[in-house]
Amino acid sequence: MTFHEASELIGKRWTGAIIRTLFHGKTRFREIADAIPGMSDKLLSARLKELEHAGIIRPTDTERGYALTEKGKDLRLILIEIAKWAHRWAQKPDGEEQGK
Numbered sequence: 001m002t003f004h005e006a007s008e009l010i011g012k013r014w015t016g017a018i019i020r021t022l023f024h025g026k027t028r029f030r031e032i033a034d035a036i037p038g039m040s041d042k043l044l045s046a047r048l049k050e051l052e053h054a055g056i057i058r059p060t061d062t063e064r065g066y067a068l069t070e071k072g073k074d075l076r077l078i079l080i081e082i083a084k085w086a087h088r089w090a091q092k093p094d095g096e097e098q099g100k
Helices: 004-012 013-022 029-035 041-053 078-088
Strands: 057-059 066-068
Touching: 004 013, 013 029, 013 041, 013 066, 013 078, 029 041, 041 057
Parallel strands: none
Antiparallel strands: 057 066
C-alpha cells in the first residue's frame, strides 16, 4: 500500500471515527453506529466493508461484531497524533488558533 492509498483510506469521511470507536471497545455494528452521530447505517456498512477488505478490521464471532486486526491496531499512535494536532490547531471561539 502506498502513502497515497493509505491516506485516502483512513482519510475518508467517518473512517477515522470508526477506527477510533473500535479502539474504545465498541465492537458491534449498533454500538459503532450509536457512537458516531450523523452517520447513516448504509454508509457505516460500506466503510466497514472497505476496512475489512483493506485488512484493518475483521468480523468477530459476535453477531455483527468487528475487531481491529494487528494492521488496524497499528493505527492507534497515528490517530492519537492526529487528535493532538487537531486539538492544538482547533479554532478558538474568537477565531484565533490554539497553536499560536
